[in-house]
Amino acid sequence: MSRPSIIPLLKKDHKEVNALFKEALATSDNAGDKRTQLFSQINEALTLHTRFEEENVYPLLLEQRKTKEDTLEAEEEHAQIKHLLSDIAETASDDERWKPKIMVLAEDVHHHVKEEEKAGGLFEELKKAVDDETLAALAEQFQASKNAAVS
Ligand SMILES: [Fe+2]
Ligand SMILES: [Fe+2]
Numbered sequence: 001m002s003r004p005s006i007i008p009l010l011k012k013d014h015k016e017v018n019a020l021f022k023e024a025l026a027t028s029d030n031a032g033d034k035r036t037q038l039f040s041q042i043n044e045a046l047t048l049h050t051r052f053e054e055e056n057v058y059p060l061l062l063e064q065r066k067t068k069e070d071t072l073e074a075e076e077e078h079a080q081i082k083h084l085l086s087d088i089a090e091t092a093s094d095d096e097r098w099k100p101k102i103m104v105l106a107e108d109v110h111h112h113v114k115e116e117e118k119a120g121g122l123f124e125e126l127k128k129a130v131d132d133e134t135l136a137a138l139a140e141q142f143q144a145s146k147n148a149a150v151s
Protein backbone atom coordinates (compact mmCIF):
# COMPACT_ATOMS: atom_id res chain seq x y z
CA MET A 1 0.00 0.00 0.00
CA SER A 2 1.29 3.45 -0.82
CA ARG A 3 1.90 5.94 1.97
CA PRO A 4 -0.43 8.94 2.33
CA SER A 5 0.35 11.94 0.17
CA ILE A 6 0.60 15.61 1.12
CA ILE A 7 -2.09 16.63 -1.37
CA PRO A 8 -5.18 15.31 0.47
CA LEU A 9 -3.84 16.83 3.70
CA LEU A 10 -3.54 20.27 2.13
CA LYS A 11 -7.02 19.88 0.64
CA LYS A 12 -8.41 18.93 4.04
CA ASP A 13 -6.85 22.10 5.46
CA HIS A 14 -8.54 24.15 2.73
CA LYS A 15 -11.90 22.62 3.68
CA GLU A 16 -11.42 23.28 7.38
CA VAL A 17 -10.56 26.93 6.81
CA ASN A 18 -13.56 27.28 4.52
CA ALA A 19 -15.81 25.96 7.31
CA LEU A 20 -14.28 28.49 9.75
CA PHE A 21 -14.99 31.31 7.27
CA LYS A 22 -18.62 30.20 6.99
CA GLU A 23 -18.93 30.23 10.76
CA ALA A 24 -17.27 33.63 11.05
CA LEU A 25 -19.50 35.14 8.37
CA ALA A 26 -22.59 33.93 10.25
CA THR A 27 -21.67 35.90 13.41
CA SER A 28 -23.13 39.28 14.33
CA ASP A 29 -21.33 42.43 15.49
CA ASN A 30 -22.10 41.63 19.14
CA ALA A 31 -20.49 38.18 19.03
CA GLY A 32 -17.07 39.61 19.84
CA ASP A 33 -15.62 36.66 21.74
CA LYS A 34 -16.77 34.13 19.17
CA ARG A 35 -15.28 36.26 16.40
CA THR A 36 -11.97 36.63 18.21
CA GLN A 37 -11.79 32.89 18.74
CA LEU A 38 -12.71 32.07 15.12
CA PHE A 39 -10.27 34.61 13.74
CA SER A 40 -7.42 33.21 15.80
CA GLN A 41 -8.18 29.73 14.43
CA ILE A 42 -8.28 31.08 10.85
CA ASN A 43 -5.09 33.06 11.39
CA GLU A 44 -3.18 30.11 12.83
CA ALA A 45 -4.39 27.68 10.18
CA LEU A 46 -3.56 29.97 7.26
CA THR A 47 -0.21 31.03 8.70
CA LEU A 48 0.95 27.46 9.16
CA HIS A 49 -0.47 26.30 5.83
CA THR A 50 1.01 29.11 3.72
CA ARG A 51 4.39 28.81 5.45
CA PHE A 52 4.52 25.09 4.80
CA GLU A 53 3.63 25.50 1.13
CA GLU A 54 6.16 28.29 0.67
CA GLU A 55 8.98 26.42 2.36
CA ASN A 56 8.35 22.89 1.17
CA VAL A 57 5.93 22.69 -1.75
CA TYR A 58 6.32 25.78 -3.91
CA PRO A 59 10.12 25.46 -4.24
CA LEU A 60 9.55 22.16 -6.08
CA LEU A 61 7.23 23.93 -8.51
CA LEU A 62 9.45 26.97 -8.95
CA GLU A 63 12.11 24.66 -10.33
CA GLN A 64 9.91 23.70 -13.27
CA ARG A 65 9.66 26.05 -16.21
CA LYS A 66 6.04 25.02 -16.75
CA THR A 67 4.82 25.91 -13.26
CA LYS A 68 7.15 28.73 -12.31
CA GLU A 69 4.88 31.63 -13.25
CA ASP A 70 1.76 30.17 -11.61
CA THR A 71 3.78 29.49 -8.46
CA LEU A 72 5.10 33.04 -8.33
CA GLU A 73 1.49 34.18 -8.64
CA ALA A 74 0.49 31.84 -5.80
CA GLU A 75 3.24 33.35 -3.62
CA GLU A 76 1.90 36.83 -4.33
CA GLU A 77 -1.57 35.63 -3.33
CA HIS A 78 -0.13 34.30 -0.07
CA ALA A 79 1.42 37.73 0.55
CA GLN A 80 -1.95 39.36 -0.02
CA ILE A 81 -3.66 36.87 2.31
CA LYS A 82 -1.12 37.60 5.04
CA HIS A 83 -1.60 41.31 4.58
CA LEU A 84 -5.35 40.88 5.08
CA LEU A 85 -4.76 38.70 8.15
CA SER A 86 -2.66 41.37 9.84
CA ASP A 87 -5.23 44.01 8.93
CA ILE A 88 -8.05 41.99 10.49
CA ALA A 89 -5.91 41.26 13.56
CA GLU A 90 -5.93 45.03 14.15
CA THR A 91 -9.68 45.40 13.57
CA ALA A 92 -11.99 45.28 16.61
CA SER A 93 -14.32 42.30 16.40
CA ASP A 94 -17.39 44.54 16.88
CA ASP A 95 -16.33 46.86 14.06
CA GLU A 96 -18.84 47.05 11.19
CA ARG A 97 -15.91 46.42 8.83
CA TRP A 98 -14.88 43.16 10.53
CA LYS A 99 -17.24 40.98 8.50
CA PRO A 100 -16.57 42.72 5.14
CA LYS A 101 -12.86 42.20 5.74
CA ILE A 102 -13.38 38.52 6.53
CA MET A 103 -15.49 38.26 3.36
CA VAL A 104 -12.69 39.69 1.20
CA LEU A 105 -10.17 37.34 2.84
CA ALA A 106 -12.48 34.36 2.29
CA GLU A 107 -12.88 35.28 -1.39
CA ASP A 108 -9.12 35.64 -1.84
CA VAL A 109 -8.49 32.29 -0.17
CA HIS A 110 -11.24 30.68 -2.24
CA HIS A 111 -9.68 31.92 -5.48
CA HIS A 112 -6.22 30.80 -4.38
CA VAL A 113 -7.44 27.33 -3.35
CA LYS A 114 -9.07 26.93 -6.76
CA GLU A 115 -5.76 27.65 -8.48
CA GLU A 116 -4.13 24.94 -6.38
CA GLU A 117 -6.86 22.30 -6.66
CA LYS A 118 -8.26 22.78 -10.19
CA ALA A 119 -7.52 20.39 -13.07
CA GLY A 120 -4.05 21.27 -14.30
CA GLY A 121 -3.52 23.38 -11.17
CA LEU A 122 -0.53 23.47 -8.86
CA PHE A 123 -1.37 20.31 -6.91
CA GLU A 124 -1.82 18.27 -10.07
CA GLU A 125 1.46 19.63 -11.36
CA LEU A 126 3.13 18.75 -8.06
CA LYS A 127 1.96 15.18 -8.45
CA LYS A 128 3.55 15.07 -11.89
CA ALA A 129 6.74 16.79 -10.76
CA VAL A 130 7.73 14.54 -7.85
CA ASP A 131 7.50 10.85 -6.96
CA ASP A 132 5.20 9.22 -4.39
CA GLU A 133 8.04 8.99 -1.87
CA THR A 134 8.43 12.76 -1.88
CA LEU A 135 4.68 13.30 -1.55
CA ALA A 136 4.64 10.94 1.43
CA ALA A 137 7.66 12.58 3.06
CA LEU A 138 5.96 15.96 2.69
CA ALA A 139 2.82 14.55 4.33
CA GLU A 140 4.83 13.41 7.33
CA GLN A 141 6.60 16.74 7.56
CA PHE A 142 3.31 18.62 7.37
CA GLN A 143 1.80 16.47 10.10
CA ALA A 144 4.85 17.07 12.28
CA SER A 145 4.66 20.83 11.81
CA LYS A 146 0.96 20.75 12.74
CA ASN A 147 1.66 18.69 15.85
CA ALA A 148 4.42 21.06 16.87
CA ALA A 149 2.04 24.02 16.50
CA VAL A 150 -0.59 22.38 18.70
CA SER A 151 1.70 21.43 21.57
FE1 LIG B 1 -1.32 28.20 -1.20
FE1 LIG C 1 -3.06 25.62 -0.05
